Amino acid sequence: MIDRETVKNVAKLARLGMSEEEITVFGDQLSVILQNIAILQEADVSGVSPTSHASRLTNVMREDIPQPSYAPELLLANAPAQEDNCLKVRAVLEGEA
């Protein structure tokens, strides 16, 4: 049901690196899961609007009250790389076109 190409394509969309072995295993497992949940297609949903949340709330509004923010040092304490109080990332726009 889910072939290797589909697995690779979905992994790419999810930005998930994957070994050759994992591609095979996930292909098989996802196929089994999707077969099992295929029953979903049998449900008669005519005239039903999709529900995306369970809170049954409409929008909640509150005053926008300015508050002190966290110190940059605190927020950067878990960062793997930083420079001048900024997150340091690898070049995004350089390299091969």
Added chain:
Amino acid sequence: MAELYKLTIAEAGDLLRQKKISSVELTRAHLERIRALDDKVKAFTLVTDDLAMKQAQEADLHFQRGDAVSPLTGIPIAIKDVICTRGITTTCGSNMLKNFKPPFDATVMERLNAIGAVMVGKTNMDEFAMGSSTEHSAFFPTHNPWDLERAPGGSSGGSAAAVAAGMAMGSYGSDTGGSIRQPAALCNVVGLKPTYGRVSRFGLVAFASSLDQIGPFARSARDAAILLQAVAGPDSRDSTSSYKPVPDYSAALKGNIKGMRIGVPEEYWVEGTQPGVVAAVRQDIEKLRELGAEVSEVSLPHTKYGVSAYYIIAPAEASANLARYDGVKYGYSYRDTDDMWEALEQTREHGFGQEVKRRIMLGTYALSSGYYDAYYKQAEKVRALITQDFDRAFERFDVLASPATPSVAFRLGEISDPYEMYLQDVFTIPANLAGICGISIPGGFSNGLPVGLQLLGNIFAEDVILRVADAFERVTDYHKQWPEALAYA
């Protein structure tokens, strides 16, 4: 006096306020219990002894001064490692967050700290709360105190096991599809999933945001009421938290359920449910009838679609929520390349475990072009149908009663097929999809292993399900049983 670790929160609170015991003594008793047993149970990812003793001393000062205190002041509790604790490692059971120290407290932690609760540690869980056994923890599985070769359930298995083994008087977990109620059932403790929006999710590391709720584990309904009271209520930092007033849950435990209308969903007795579980829960429902409840059958016709809808919606939301783990801001980061895309893909390949990857893949697939309508949109419509089932049922009934799980605790390693593991949550998932509240309470034993009785209530009817749970406990002693397996551990 009984051993300190055997007290309930309500009992210990009385003794603390009467100054017959101190929080330091109470906390030390639980830390000793952890030292003696957790090598075998492995409920904790981190034991915070020093912090706990400091908090206990502070609590004792309040008692000595006669300050106004909360029923949780000085009470040793455990926190699932998915709830952010400021400056204290919060791993989510994942290598991705192995060394992550949150710069802030979750709202529930702020509230617990403000009333002087004592935190003894952070508890083990399936990675990012995805799983039903704690076997998907990146670090180690937790063992069921009732049989150390069996799983405690999950994903909040550590929180359930800690309370079952007397290593904490109560604990908090999170429930997205059954992650509080299923381990509570397997470990013979009370586990409550509140109504969506009753407890703030701020600082709860997100799995599936439209389903996640934080809730308590305890050894009695009364204790669960105390633990829920402490954290329930609105929070400006969670726009889905409700401003509906929070009732006094302890006051709702009146003991009388005469005339209470209890529905028994006929679809919750599916083939494959263990006969021992069915027998125990049927007997439990008879007890409720003897207590004066009006019991009759009800149909929730879309139940059979619950697991399928859930395994589209939850992974879809997870695939979006877990996109934040990019190795840039915090968490594990693959450093051995200069290429941005390679770093991103390698970070996620090495940082996530198998179950998390499986769900990210499933969710990404369901949301991808060409499949969105067939899977995600269809699942959202089925979700609406399941919600309507409950709306109709609660027009006629106050509470719905069923088994919490299809089986008693299974052996560690016994369930290797991912989909088979997903079926553990067949009776708990619908409540998350509909946003209603539910509780699992000790409902008897099958071959010496605990069986959970699930009571589902309408939205914001936590007081009602707690009242039924408490009335049931007054005529049963299942919740007072201690796991014998630990005595020989």
